[in-house]
Amino acid sequence: MNVLVIGGGIAGATTAMALRQAGIEAAVYEAYPKAADGVGTALTLSPNGRNALRQIDADDAVAAVGIEVPGMVMQNHRGRVVGRFDGLPELPSSLLLRRDRLYRVLMDEARSRGITVEFGKRLKSVENKADRVIAHFADGTSAAGDILVGADGIRSAVRSALDPVAPAPRYTGLLGLGGWIRNPGLPVTGSYQHFAFGKRAFFGYFIGADEILWFSNVPAADPAEAKSASPEHWLAVLRERHADDIPARDIIALLKPEDVAQPGILEDIPTVRTWHRGRVVLVGDAAHPTSPSSGQGASQAIESSLELARALRDNPDVATAFAQYEAARRERVERIIARAAKINNDKAAGPVARIMRDLLMPVMMKTVMSPEKMFGDLHRHRIEFAPSPASV
Template identity: 90%
Template sequence: MNVLVIGGGIAGATTAMALQRAGIEAAVYEAYPKAADGVGGALTLSPNGRNALRQIDADDAVAAAGLEVPGMVMQNHKGRAVGRFDGLAGLPSSLLMRRDRLYRALMDEALSRGITVEFGKRLKTIENKPDQVVAHFADGSSAAGDVLIGADGIRSAVRSTLDPAAASPRYAGLLGLGGWIRNPGLPVTGNYQHFAFGKRAFFGYFIDADEILWFSNVPAADPAEAETASPEHWLSVLRERHADDVPARDIIALLKPEDVGQPGVLEDIPTVRTWHRGRVVLVGDAAHPTSPSSGQGASQAIESSLELARALRDSPDVATAFAQYEAARRERVERIIARAGKINNDKGAGPVARIMRDLLMPVVMKTVMKPEKMFGDLHRHRIEFAPSRASV
C-alpha cells in the first residue's frame, strides 16, 4: 500500500511514522515551503499523547524538546490556589512545549526514518478513483497512491473535497494572546502550570528561572478584530482585563507591544460529518478540531494517527479500515471537543456567572473535580500498537 499524507504538522508526521511502523509506505506533502520554525505559541502534550508516541518510539525525541510538568494549579483572580491537579500514578508527566519545537522534533524524527517529505505542495484538487487516488498541487505537480490522508488542520482542504458543505470552524468567543518573555526575577512556579479565572479574562502562566510563559483568553465579540487591531491595542486590552488579577497584572506589566503580537482565534467544529469517502480519510484537526482549551489537540491527533495506521494494517480493505478507525475514535474526540466548549464558556462567563463560579469552585475542586475523576479516562487511554513483522 502506498499512502499520500497531506499536511506536515503534528498529525502528518506522526501518521507517516505510524504507517511506517505498520509496514505501509507513506510520503508527506506540506503546503508551506519550509518547516514551521518559530510559528505558534505553546501547548501541552498530555500523558495519553506521550503514551501514543511511545508506541512508535518517538517520545524520547519529543521529550528532549519539552519540559516535564507534574501537574497544574487552579487559582482565583486574587492569586489564591483553589485546587491542584497532580499527575496520575503510573503515567508519564505532561510536556509543556513550544509548538514549533514539537513540529521540528516530529519532522526531524520522520526524516531520520527515511520518510519522504516534500514542501511547497499546496493541495489543489483530488481525484478519488475506485482503484487509486491522485493529488494535484498548485505548483502543477501531482502524486498518486492507494490512500490519501488529510492531515491538513482545522481548515482542511481535504475535508472540503470530501464534503463541500462541511461545517466551518465555530468561534468560541475568545481570542488567545500569549508568548514567552525573559524572567527578571519573579518567583518560579516549581514546574507547575498555573491557570487563573480572572475577573474579566482567563490567564495562564509558567515561570522558571529564565523565562515566563504567559497566555490570556480574552472574550471578544468579533474575531475579525484579531487581524485588524495593533499589538499596542492588545497590550492595552490585557492591562485593562487583568488590572485586578494577581499575578497576571505583574506579568503583563513586563510586556512590550512586540511581546504581544497578533491574537489567535479559539475555534472548534463539534462534529465533522464526513471523515472518509472512497480512498480519502481525515486525521487530526481535519477530522476532529478542538479548541486549545481542551489541552488535547496534539494528543488526540497522535492517538488518531495510531488508530488509522493500525486499521489500515489489520483490515482487509480500505473501506473497512476507515470504518473501524472512525468507530474507534469519533465518540472519544467529540466528547473532548464538547468538554472544551464548556471550558470556553466558563472562561467567557459574565459577571453573575463569574461570581457563582468563584464561590463554588473551591468546594467543587475538593469533591467532584478530583484528578482521577477528571482525567482518569482521558489520560489513561492507551492504544496498543505492535509493529508489523515487515517493519521490524
Template identity: 45%
Template sequence: MAHVLIIGGGIAGPVTAMALRRAGIDATVYEAFPAGADDVGSFLTLFANGLAALRAIDADGPVREASCVAETVEFISDTGRLLGRRPLSGSWDDGLGPRTLRRSELCRTLRAEAARRGVRVEHAKRLVDLTVRPRGTVVARFADGTRAEGTAVVGADGLRSRTRTLLDPGAPPPRHTGQLTVCGRTRDAHAPVPDRTYRMYYGQRAFFGCTRAPDGTTYWFANMPGPELPRAALAAATPDQWRHRVTEAFAGDRTPAAAIAAATGDDIVGINAYDIPTTPVWHNAHTVLVGDAAHATAPNAAQGASMAIEDGVVLARCLRDLPGNEQAFEAYEGLRRERVERVVALSAAMAGRAPGTAEERRTRDAEVERRMAEDPRPRMNWLTGYRIDWAAPVH
C-alpha cells in the same frame, strides 16, 4: 505496494507517517508551507494521553527533550486567593506529566524524527484537487503544478482543511467559540511560577495560565471573550496591541497576570478560537481525515495536539490490520469519533464559561475549591488515561 499521501506536515501528518512506517506502510508528507508554519510565541501542552500515543510508536523521546514538564496545577481567584493545588492529570500514574513546548518546535521535532526514520517530507505542496483513477489509485494535484499518486490520502491539513472540503463540499465550516486566545513568553516575569507547576488565574474578565521552563522562560496564555476578528485585522495586529489587550483584561485583578503580559516583548501572538463540533463525513473509499481536519478543538482543554497524535497512531493500526482502505477507515472512525467529539464538547463548555458578576465569580470559586478537594482520577481518567496498545490487533 501501498503508498499513502499525507496532506499536511504539522502535528498529525508526521505522526501518522511514522506510525504507518512502523506498520510497514510507506507514506509521504506534503506540507503547504515552504518550511512549515512558524507560530511565534504560541505554545501548547501535551497531556499524558498524547505522550502515551507517541510512546506507542517510540517517538516520545525527542518531544520530551524539546519540552519542559509540569506535575502540579494551582488555581487562583481574581482576588489572589489560592483555590486549590493538585497533581496534573497523568503525573500520578505512569510518570507522563504534561509537557509544554512551542507549537513550531513540536512540528519541527516531529518532522525531523519522521525524516530520520526515512519518511519523505515535501514542502510548498498546497493541495488543489484529488482524483481517482480507474484502477483505484488516487492522484493529488498541487498548486505548483506537480502531482503525486498513492493508494490512499490522509487529510492532516488542519482547521481550514482543503482535503475536508474535497471529501465533502457541504462539510460545516469551523465555528468561532466567542473567544480570543493570546500566547506569549518572557524571561522578565517578576512573579516567577514554582518549578514544574501550572498556575491558572480566574480573572474578573478573562482566564490566564502560565508555567516556567527550566531556563527561566515563563510561558503564558490568556483566553478572553471577544468577537471573531477578520483575517486582515488578525494579521495586522501587533505584539504591542495584544500586550495592551491582555494587560487591560487583567488590570483589575489582584494577580500577577497583567504584569507577566506587560513584561512580554515581541514573543506574543493572538488567534481566534475555533472548533468543529462534528464533521459528518470522515472518509470515503480512498481519503480519510485526522486531527483538526476532522475535529478541531477549542484550546481550553489543551487536547488538540494529543487528539491529533492519537488519531495518527490508531489509523495506522487499522490500515495495518484490516483488508482495504474502506474497512480500515470505518474501523478508525468507529474507534475515534465518540471520543474526540466528547473532547470537543468539553473544551467548548470551558470556553463558554464567562467570568460573570461578582456573585457568580464567588460561586465559581466555591465550585473550583470543591473540585480541587476531590480525587480527579475518576472524573478525568477517560481523557488523560487513554492508552493505545500498538501490539493489539484491530478487528
C-alpha cells in the same frame, strides 16, 4: 500500499511514522515552503499523548525539547488557589512544549526514518478514483497513491474535497494572545502550570528561571479584530482586562508591543460529518478540531494517527479499515470537543458565575472534580500498537 499524507504538522508526521511502523509506505506533502520554525506559541502534550508517542518510539525525542509538568494550579483573580490537579499514578507527566519545537522534532524524527517530506505542496484538488487517489498541487505537480490522508488542520482542504458543504470552524467567543519572554527576576512557579480565572479574561502562565510563558483568552464579540488591530492595541487590551488580576498584571507589565503577536482565534467544529470517502480519510484537526482549551489537540491527533495506521494494517479492505478507525475515535474526540466548549464558557463567565465558581470549586475538587474523575478516562486511554513484522 502507498499513502499520501497531506499536511506536515503534528498529525501528518505522526501518521507517517505510525504507518511506517505498520509496514505501510507514506510520504508527507506540506503546503508551506519550509518547516514551521517560529510558528505558534505553546501547547501541552498530555499523558495519553505521550503514551501514544511511546508506541511509535518518538516520546524520548519529544521529551528532550519539552518541560515536564506534573500538574496544574487553578487560581481566582486575586491569586488565591482554588484548585490543584496532580498527575495520575503510573502515568507520565504532561509536557509543556514550544509548538514549533514539537513540529521540528517530529518532522526530523520522520525524516530520520526514511519518510519523504516535500515542502511547498499546497493541495489544489483530489481525484478520488476506485483504484487510486491523485493529489494535484498548486505548483502544477501531482502525486498518486493508494490512499490519501488529510492531516491539514482545522481549515482542511482535504475535508472540503470530501464534503464541499462541510461545516466551517465555529468561533468560540475567545481570542488567544500569548508568548515567551525572559524572566527578569519573578519568582519561579516550580514545575506546575498555573491558570487564573480573571475578572475579565482568563490567564495562564509558567514562570521558569530563564523564561516566562504567558497567555490570555480574551472574550471578543468580533473575531475580525484579531487580524486588523496593532500589537499596541492588544497590549492595551491586556492591561485593561487584567488590571485587577494577580499575578497576571505583574507579568503583563513586563510586556512590550513586540512581545504581543497577532491573536489567534479559538475555534472548533463539534461534528465533522464525513471522515472518509473512497480512498480519502481525515486525521487530527481535519477530522476532529477542538479548541485549545481542551489541552488535547496534539494528543488526540497522535492517538488518531495510531488508530488509523492500526486499522489499515489489520484490514486489507480500505473501506473496512476506515470504518473501524472512525468507530474507534469519533465518540471519544467529540466528547473532548464538547468538554472544551464548556471550559470556554467558564473562561468568559460573568460576575455572578465567577463568584459561584470560586465558592464551589474547593468543595468540588474533593468530589466531582478530583484528578481521577476529571482526567482518569482521558489520560489513561492507551492504544496498543505493536509493530508490523514487515517493519521490524
